[in-house]
Amino acid sequence: xxxxxxxxxxxxxxxxxxxxxxxxxxxxxxxxxxxxxxxxxxxxxxxxxxxxxxxxxxxxxxxxxxxxxxxxxxxxxxxxxxxxxxxxxxxxxxxxxxxxxxxxxxxxxxxxxxxxxxxxxxxxxxxxxxxxxxxxxxxxxxxxxxxxxxxxxxxxxxxxxxxxxxxxxxxxxxxxxxxxxxxxxxxxxxxxxxxxxxxxxxxxxxxxxxxxxxxxxxxxxxxxxxxxxxxxxxxxxxxxxxx
Numbered sequence: 001x002x003x004x005x006x007x008x009x010x011x012x013x014x015x016x017x018x019x020x021x022x023x024x025x026x027x028x029x030x031x032x033x034x035x036x037x038x039x040x041x042x043x044x045x046x047x048x049x050x051x052x053x054x055x056x057x058x059x060x061x062x063x064x065x066x067x068x069x070x071x072x073x074x075x076x077x078x079x080x081x082x083x084x085x086x087x088x089x090x091x092x093x094x095x096x097x098x099x100x101x102x103x104x105x106x107x108x109x110x111x112x113x114x115x116x117x118x119x120x121x122x123x124x125x126x127x128x129x130x131x132x133x134x135x136x137x138x139x140x141x142x143x144x145x146x147x148x149x150x151x152x153x154x155x156x157x158x159x160x161x162x163x164x165x166x167x168x169x170x171x172x173x174x175x176x177x178x179x180x181x182x183x184x185x186x187x188x189x190x191x192x193x194x195x196x197x198x199x200x201x202x203x204x205x206x207x208x209x210x211x212x213x214x215x216x217x218x219x220x221x222x223x224x225x226x227x228x229x230x231x232x233x234x235x236x237x238x239x240x241x242x243x
Contacts, residue, residue, distance in 0.1 A: 024232030027215040028052060030225035037071040041170060042177040044069075048225055053180040058228040058238050060211060061174060063186045063196050064147055065224035066164040068156070074106070076158045081105040084113055088120055103146055103160055110142045144186075167197025175199035180227075181239060183207050187214045201240045210238065 032048050035041075045061060053059050067073065081089075081101035085108055092099035098107065108116050119138040126134035136143055145163025164170060167184035174182035181202050187193035193211035195204040207228070215226050230236050 024230060025210060025237065026229050026231060027210070028227040028229065029215050029223035030227060031223050032065075032225060034222070035065045035068050035224065037068060037073065039069040041066055041069045042173040045174050045182075045225060046177045049178055049180070049227055053178055053227045054229075055179055056230060056236060056239070058181045058183060058202060058207060059174060059178060060183050060185045060187075060207065060226040060228060061171070062224040063164050063167065063184050064161050066167065066170055066184050067147075067161050070165055072162040072164065073156065073159045074162070076100070076102045076160055079105050079160070082108065082113075084108060084116065088116070098143065100160075106146055106160065106162075107139060107142050111139060115139070164196065169197070171197040171199045171202075185211055187211050203238055203240060206238050 030048050030052065032044065035044065041061065045059060049059055079102040082105060085101040085105040089099050089101040089104045092104075098104040104116075116139070119135045122138060123135035126132065141163070147161040147163075163186075164184060171182040171184050176199075182199045183195045183202055183204070184197040185193055185195050185207070191212050191214075193208045193214065195202075195207050198204050198207070210228055211226070215223075228238060230238065235241065
């Protein structure tokens with residue numbers, strides 16, 4: 001498998017609460033072949049990071065790659081959005097997953113029309129009071145586990161990807177197969193990164209801070225894996241101290 005060997009220096013923490021040093025933390029994006037349904041993600045990761053990831057490294061695997069390998073991808077053409085999905089999606093922001101009626105229909109199918117309408121009404125009230133994101137807070141995982149098709153790598157550009165199943169188990173399997181630590185992460189180009197699953201001993205919040213610049217990319221980079229390496233001395237910022 002071809003590999004991106006370029007190291008990316010992680011940016012400095014952005015707030016007083018993030019004062020741990022990142023000067024010696026680097027990220028290595030790993031290019032893989034196209035991942036498809038039925039792939040063994042732990043084996044694929046092990047092959048791609050062979051000779052790169054070591055016992056003190058953290059391998060970050062994109063949640064979309066894990067979900068696709070698990071068969072959790074749905075062609076948009078197979079979804080028939082309701083009038084409610086069309087009406088609400090037109091009012092969503094341009095970068096929101098739910099600006100796609102097919103994605104919003106999946107949310108409606110999960111939680112029901114009444115709850116979606118309730119969330120929309122509370123969202124409007126929240127905006128009038130200067131509060132944002134109420135719609136997403138109320139619907140929670142029903143939206144958080146859905147990736148829209150805009151900007152997805154071909155041939156998945158018209159595919160909606162659901163969240164991965166049991167990401168903690170997946171991360172632990174990857175760690176056991178590679179000998180490194182592992183996380184399954186949902187990161188985007190808006191400065192948001194969330195660890196959905198992690199192997200034992202990983203500091204999830206620290207990994208999220210390290211990945212806010214999204215070294216994996218959300219375009220056609222085809223680098224769903226990132227190896228995080230600590231080149232400093234002393235305590236490893238991403239790993240818990242052994243008991």
